[in-house]
Amino acid sequence: MRRSSAVLLVLCSLAFASTSTAAERFASVSGAGSACSAAAPCSLPDAMQGSASGDVVTIAPGTYNLTQNLSGYDIRVRGTDPTNRPVLDFQLAPSGGSGANLGLSGFHAAVQNLVLRNLNREFGIFLDVGGDLENVTASGVTTQAICSFITNMDGTTGTIQNVNCYQHGSGAAGDARWIANGGLDIRSSTFASSTGTALAFRSFAPATARIDLRNTLVAGPLSCQSGVIVHSSHNLFAPLPPCNGERVAEGGDITLSQPLVLFTRNDYGAGVSESVGTVDAGTPAGAAPNGIDVDGDARTYGAAPDIGDDERTVAPTAQTGAATGVTGSGATAAGSAATGGARSTWFFEYGPTAAYGSQTAAAPLGGQNAAVPVSAALTGYPAGTLVHYRLVVTNRWGRSDGEDRSFTTSVPDAPPPPAPPSGGPTPSPPAGGPNGPSSAAATIAKVSLTTGTIGFATSRAGRVTVLVERRTTGRQRNGRCSASARRGRTCTAFVRVYRKTVSAIAGTNHISLPKPRLRRGTYRVTITPAGGKATKKTITVR
Known part of the structure; x- marks a missing residue:
């Protein structure tokens, strides 16, 4: 690859970078001005253009329609929440131009919790001097690669976890190059190309590189040059042609002879049918350390982690339990909620009949691998009232209604009448009647x-x-x-x-x-x- 003087200038400046504290800059879809603070965010291009080496640019959820590339920064770019990732929609014409849609160069280069679509330059995401990718989905048509990494300094190791790089054209989905000795740790990710190479590793002599590839789906050819050693464990390759470099198979790999049928997921990433064998086929050692998958669901759901960036989840289940703590005004409704591995919400429906009519406030429940107990107080009823209730759990796969249950608020026993005094007359009722002194009721x-x-x-x-x-x-x-x-x-x-x-x-x-x-x-x-x-x-x- 041709190296420009601009990149060399960046590398030289890193050696003499100041030790000033990194700043955090904030961007939102409707951001304006130059403050770029949490209280007054600016636009995404302005937040990045005003950044210094080592800064963090935090992007609020929403869809950003971008008409310019965002390249040339030594910063960390991130969304705040993997369950609600910002979408960077690049709307540049014509396609196929030079450079990268998102290019970061330097020791602080990192991209987290983002969706990038319509990438259409030489490179979609380009990270120089190593770099880190986490919980990122990137797709488009590029002439070189959707996700690209280059190592220029000895000892640099990049990390990729929960990443989906989807090439719709003839370029590569993922590409890593070493001009100096280094490495790359890839976990729980997906690299897919419609017609080109899914994943390419290139080392330029005398540089050598070690790649640890685990729990990763490679949908398309894998290419590696001499000087690259790939330590492979619990991946799915479809297909896997001979690699010119060295692949050390450490167990658990699945190799298919035919290419996979790809489809586009809701987050614009590449998806495959569960029938190809990715479910529960990974290893715990290959799961991303953050304990979640690409869109924030729990990793693991099932006997073992899935291969690829997205963990398989299912519809929730709800089981209504018996009410406890019944009093004259209410009780505590209980139940058991199983999320199916996906982020869910739960609430109780309640009312005088099985038609209910009311519900408690919905509460969030993170993706769990097992059912968890939940409860809510249902109060404010008069004594002797029949109350029906059931637990409801919902997630993106559907809704589950627990069985109908009911309780009746308690009625206190009437106190026994007082015994008349021994040997004396029966006391007269208080003045004003049996309820005490007369007083006007409120109106x-x-x-x-x-x-x-x-x-x-x-x-x-x-x-x-x-x-x-x-x-x-x-x-x-x-x-x-x-x-x-x-x-x-x-x-x-x-x-x-x-x-x-x-x-x-x-x-x-x-x-x-x-x-x-x-x-x-x-x-x-x-x-x-x-x-x-x-x-x-x-x-x-x-």
Whole structure:
């Protein structure tokens, strides 16, 4: 490969680089200005152009439509979250120009947690003086290689883990070159080319290189020149022609005689059918040390890690457990959630019938290799109330509903009547009746309702029960209107969405509703003060 004076200038400057503290610069899709701070991010080109050697450019999630190459920096470029990687969409014309779409040169060169698509220069990603790639998907049509590494200084070893390099043209998917002695550690990655070389290792004498290649899918020819020693373990090659260099097979490799059928995944990376034998075919020693796969799911799901960048995951399962801690106002719903290895969310649906009508706030659950216990408190009910509930777990593969279960809030036993005093008259009831001294019950006024708040005014302080019911269409069944009935004449039914007893102050009161907030519709609000008369009002929430 031709080496430009610009690259040599970069290498010389590295030897005399200052020891100043690296800065972190921030970019977002809508970023502007030059501050490039977390509070005021700038555009991605501006964040990189203003960087110094050793800086970190942190990219917020989103799709970046780029009309220029980003090359010539000794920095680390990264997304913050492998589960929500930024997409760098290069929109340069014409294709086939010189240079690299993303080119980093120097000891700090690294790319993490990114998706790059429509790469179309000589090189897509080009890392000079070694470099690191982690949780990266890169695809396009380049004349040389999608992912390329070059080592110019003795003793430099680059690392590649959870990477998918997909060449749609005749160039190579992955390419590594050594002008000086060095090495490359490749784990849990995929290199695929439609018509060209999947992975090429080149060493220019007298340089030598050692490559540790583990748990990696090579979909296309593997090429290696003399001076390169490939230590190979638990990889899948399809096909594997003779290598001019030396390949030390350390066990677990799978070699197929025919090329693989490739498809484009949702993250624009190369995918293959599970039937080719990648599932559970890797070795724990070859898994990426960060414990995840390319898009942040757990590694490992199953008996062993998969070969390639993406770990196979499946639909979740939910198992509803028995309620515990039943009281006069509620209980704790329990269950067991299995994620199928993919990032998931879980929640409980609950309500007066198996139609439910309410749910707890959804909670995240990382990809797990085994079921984990979950629970949530369901409270705010009067004594003797029947409550149905079930656990629900969802991920990108689907939704699993646990079985329906129920509990009934407890009813306290009535205290025994007091024994009459021995030898004396039966005591008279207190003045004002059996409930004590006479006092006027509180009255309710100014009832209001929004998507998140209930408002009312009361004439005096005391306990107040608040009930909110949503109006819906039901069916007549057994002489009453039921929202869950499927047959019968239509009627207007009310389904409870909120009930709670609170301590109110004299005057105006506001109660915040728990999330999720109320939907648009018509509701009946009933406010009942202790010992007083209920006040009902029908309100339409828009």
